[in-house]
Amino acid sequence: MSEATDLVVIEKSNAMAVFTSKEQLDPLLEKIETEARSLVPDLTTKKGRDAIASMAHKVARSKTYIDNAGKDLVAELKALPKQIDESRRIVRERLDALKDEVRRPLTEWEAEQERIKAEKEMNAWHAEALEMNAEFDRQLAARREADHEMALLMNDKFDRDREEQRRLAEQARRDREEQIKREAAEQAKREAEEKHRAELEAAARREAEARAETQRAEREALEAQERTARLAQEAREQAEREKQEAIAAEQRKAQEEASRIKREAEQKEAARLEEEKRVADEEARRAADKEHRRTVNRRVIADLIAQGIPEEFAQKSMLAIAGGKVQDALIKY
Structure with missing residues (x-):
């Protein structure tokens, strides 16, 4: 045998x-x-x-x-x-x-x-x-x-x-x-x-x-x-x-x-792609938000300069307001 x-x-x-x-x-x-x-x-x-x-x-x-x-x-x-x-x-x-x-x-x-x-x-x-x-x-x-x-x-x-x-x-x-x-x-x-x-x-x-x-x-x-x-x-x-x-x-x-393994693999792949899309969307959102904040900050600096404040002081003022160091002052993004 x-x-x-x-x-x-x-x-x-x-x-x-x-x-x-x-x-x-x-x-x-x-x-x-x-x-x-x-x-x-x-x-x-x-x-x-x-x-x-x-x-x-x-x-x-x-x-x-x-x-x-x-x-x-x-x-x-x-x-x-x-x-x-x-x-x-x-x-x-x-x-x-x-x-x-x-x-x-x-x-x-x-x-x-x-x-x-x-x-x-x-x-x-x-x-x-x-x-x-x-x-x-x-x-x-x-x-x-x-x-x-x-x-x-x-x-x-x-x-x-x-x-x-x-x-x-x-x-x-x-x-x-x-x-x-x-x-x-x-x-x-x-x-x-x-x-x-x-x-x-x-x-x-x-x-x-x-x-x-x-x-x-x-x-x-x-x-x-x-x-x-x-x-x-x-x-x-x-x-x-x-x-x-x-x-x-x-x-x-x-x-x-x-078929079960294939379904599980497809599900895992779909989850991976979904996660990658979520991460990419999050990164894009953060990049867009960052660019939006940069644009707003430039407008604030330009407005301060337009009010006769030197550019160096205008930049420091924007950074102080954006960092929450100036009471009752707020930049709306």
Whole structure:
């Protein structure tokens, strides 16, 4: 914020209230107006003229200071959406990391439970396959024993048949074991595929939710930015209107002040001319009176001389009478 002036100080914490409330702004302007108008203009001395110029300069500095304070406030409002977005990004990243950190033991436990379950199922399938093989071996052993007893009673053909049967039985056992293994592998594969598909679906849902959250956050940020821009524009328009009104008011006041000063100067000049005329008229009157007295005094001297009084005595007599030194004698001017 700009440096404070001699006429006004705006605290940064109170700047928003000053520029958005006439109840705050009007007293500020009225204080400046009151202090500026308290100056009694005196154009007759250099000190008085300097005082007028200094007060006008203070008013101009106050105007620049208030306007710059408004500009600083608008700049802060423009930077506010970026600060909010940055804070939201920090909140998302840190809380997502915290969520993963807090859930990690449960996630690891769930994965371990899935592994144990799959291992148990695989062990169950293996035990079942072993049991089936054992049963097949028991049945085969029983048939072998029966075949052996019959072989003792039968000829080579029966021996060959028995051997063929044993071979077929052995092949059937191997085929059965391979089939069990294939079925177990296919079952494990299906379950792994189902688990993978479930994980993919869960990841897709999380991604969709994250995308929806991002879109919502972007909409909110855009709305906040538009709202802030609208408020800033309204504030600028209001400030511009008030600025133009203040300029017009200042111009009217300046014009009125200039007219008042001009009237006072004209009145002082008229008074000065009147005084000069009075002094000149007084001096002219005194000069005329002096000349009139001189003329009268010369006539008195001439009249005394005409009566046979010497000129020197005539002059002294006139001066004595004019000076009031001769009782009951008076020169009428």
